[in-house]
Amino acid sequence: MTILWIVVALIAAVVEMATQALVSIWFSVAGVVAFVMAYFNMPLPIQLLSFAVVSIASFLVIRRYILPFTKVKIVPTNVDRIIGMEVFVTKEIPRRGRGEVRAHGALWSARSDDPDIVISEGSSVIVRAIDGATLLVTLIEDE
Numbered sequence: 203m204t205i206l207w208i209v210v211a212l213i214a215a216v217v218e219m220a221t222q223a224l225v226s227i228w229f230s231v232a233g234v235v236a237f238v239m240a241y242f243n244m245p246l247p248i249q250l251l252s253f254a255v256v257s258i259a260s261f262l263v264i265r266r267y268i269l270p271f272t273k274v275k276i277v278p279t280n281v282d283r284i285i286g287m288e289v290f291v292t293k294e295i296p297r298r299g300r301g302e303v304r305a306h307g308a309l310w311s312a313r314s315d316d317p318d319i320v321i322s323e324g325s326s327v328i329v330r331a332i333d334g335a336t337l338l339v340t341l342i343e344d345e
Contacts (some may be wrong), residue, residue, distance in 0.1 A: 207237035236302035295321040312337040
């Protein structure tokens with residue numbers, strides 16, 4: 203049974219190294235503890251119980267103290283100031299496709315919030331949202 207616990211600990215460690223997202227490290231720790239229990243010939247129910255208890259305890263401890271250091275910090279870029287602006291189409295936006303607009307002197311990929319219309323070059327549009335590096339725009343109807 204000792205080999206099984208080493209295998210569990212190693213698999214959990216490999217998964218953790220592959221993901222680097224704190225998803226299985228507690229099983230690796232618990233596998234080592236269960237290995238020690240098996241090495242000293244503890245009964246299987248005690249090994250399983252120690253594996254479960256150590257998994258839960260290490261989950262709570264590791265996540266509490268390590269997770270704040272693993273959060274990705276969002277760097278504000280002020281790009282959201284483009285939302286609500288009137289901009290001009292520099293390359294036609296086809297149905298269900300992408301075109302191009304100029305906003306704050308930069309060219310942006312753009313698509314229409316109504317995928318069934320074509321917005322021709324030179325048209326005025328309003329920026330409604332930003333999806334990655336693509337602006338979601340609405341055609342300004344001529345009155």
